[in-house]
């Protein structure tokens with residue numbers, strides 16, 4: 001596995017996930033390949049600075065608010081997959097996990113980017129809150145002398 005969108009596309013296709021949220025979208029480098037490759041119904045694109053013109057697709061629901069404010073607009077257990085990739089500060093990652101974990105349906109997935117020891121905020125917050133977390137290394141995404149990973153938990 002080389003890139004974050006490859007992991008996400010595989011999860012979405014293998015599990016027939018339809019309702020996706022990405023927390024921290026920036027220019028859509030992850031969102032765009034997912035929308036091109038997958039038959040998702042809705043893609044909640046959450047960013048304090050929404051770049052609405054980076055890709056035009058009527059499946060995108062932009063929410064231009066901080067993550068934890070945006071989460072208040074989303075019903076519990078309504079998302080198939082939530083991908084967290086906003087602020088990497090320890091406190092913010094913790095807040096994002098706490099806000100978005102309840103939004104994922106049973107059978108869905110909560111996951112996030114930048115799981116590697118050099119990203120101390122992400123690494124510590126994820127390990128503390130999610131002791132059963134799994135991860136995959138992304139061989140195309142270096143992080144110091146290691147690789148970035150995607151952390152993930154399957155919601156049962």
Ligand SMILES: C[S@@+](CC[C@H](N)C(=O)[O-])C[C@H]1O[C@@H](n2cnc3c(N)ncnc32)[C@H](O)[C@@H]1O
Nearest residue numbers: 024025026029030047048049066067085086087
């Ligand atoms: C690392 S970039 C996202 C990269 C993108 N996920 C990708 O794969 O290309 C982080 C983004 O998170 C946004 N962001 C930072 N803090 C946020 C918050 N509290 N709520 C929502 N978005 C936030 C920033 O504006 C920025 O666009």
